[in-house]
Amino acid sequence: MVIRCTSKLLKEMDLRKPDLREMPEKQQDFLGEWYAHLFYFERRKCVIFTNAKTLFSFVAFGAKRKDIKKLDVVFRKELGRALYEEDFSSQDISWILKACENITYGKTISRSVIGSMNDLITQYHYFVGRSMFFDNKDSDGWRMINRTPMGTLKYGLPIERFVALLKTAQGK
16 A cells, blocks of 8 residues: 655655655555645644545644654554544454555655645644634544545545445445
8 A cells, every 4th residue: 555645744754765665556455545744733743644536534633753754553543543433344444454554655646636635634624623612622623524525526525435435345
């Protein structure tokens, strides 16, 4: 599996071009590529992960530099948490996380996905800020961005596309 990182994130991870390995699309698993980008929310570092096929996204809030250097661990942990919060079955979560065991890093190649991620970050700021205004400390802003129609998906919902991708991969 490939996590395509923005230049900002690669710099934070101390990765250089020789450290990156490209993987042909034929060798990728059913999830395809994920994109990752570093942004700040309330002066804390956050990393948004977005699936290139479905735009299903989740956020690692308050990531520290030592965590970011082990991005594959952060990715699996936060993906598992996101899937659990989205009410996926334990079998589905295990199956998806098993597909994420071998992770390589690459540079971003799709402007469309980057543009969608920037839009999702703006929405995340809005949803989380709004929920904090209403004194809801257990914010689920990242869940809301998966339920927002996206133009890239012809106004489909990322969560619905991710579920459909999973069912197709499992042959259901």
